[in-house]
Amino acid sequence: MSEQLGTLEELPQDYREQMAAAGVAPLWPMMRNVLPHDAPRPVTRAGHWSFPALRPLLLRAGELTPVEKAERRVLVLSDPGRGTGAMQATATIYLGLQLLLPGESAPAHRHTPSAVRIVVEGLGGYTVVDGERLPMEPGDLVLTPGGEWHDHGHDGDEPVIWLDALDLPLFVQLEGSYAIEGELQAQRNRPDASQVEYSAAGLAPSRRPGRGARRYPMMRYPWAATETALRQMAAYGEGIAELDYINPETGEDVLTALGFTAMMLTAGQVETPPLRSCSSAFHVIAGSGRSEIDGQVIEWGPKDTFTAPVFARIRHEAESEAFMVRIHDRPLQEKLGYYEERAR
């Protein structure tokens, strides 16, 4: 094991000034900041956003700012470790709560980061991705993968609210984040792929030479199907019922960097997952309970969102039957070759 490392103050002033003038700095005083022993030291802190607290703020944004002046009318859920205004909820996950009012539309654009929408409330909203119209019903998970044209519309008569989850922080760090604007898309007049090509688990369109599947063959995961599957898992599986959202053609995670896992807890069920190297955000679809995250107690209810930093010590306890979607960056960490789970 190495000794206590030298500090900047130990070095002569003239040497420090010469280094600064030459545009260099000694590594050793800063080394532990970037390479701590045994585990990362996350800046991220657990956060909790109560939907009953956010909902009126978001609806007020609807009165104050027309969608034309906002492009996307969103309240950003900022990581408490980075402070309000931080465009991220964890190191890799951006979260925002978006409002679309009846008759409004959000203009078409495409951008390098990928997004997922989890519908929180309201009927009649839809997202169009690459010409495919994806209905948005509460609990649905809708993909708008990086590089794909997308716009949002609303045919209903009540506010529609959804949670946006993006890998935006990663793209900002890479200096690779940008958007291109376009015209509202013509919509193909047919149901989305979850109701056509991939309407049953384990079945995919027959493969023929020259007819490859789209890179993102299914972009809407209806909540009704997810809940049915979770209930079957809870009834007949062992331990916690958890299902990953996957690309039905490849079996891989739905997006490159972010992964999504639906969870069901029965009333009174306690779940103590291993310490994971990925960060997580939990969005409550239904139910209530409490979670302890690194000693911080979070009392959550329906439509709330809360986060956990990397290697967090987590204990969930459901008060009532509860459904959540966990957003995480395991896919990215697996691709980078360092995803890890440690025993508690």
Ligand SMILES: [Fe+2]
């Ligand atoms: Fe977008």
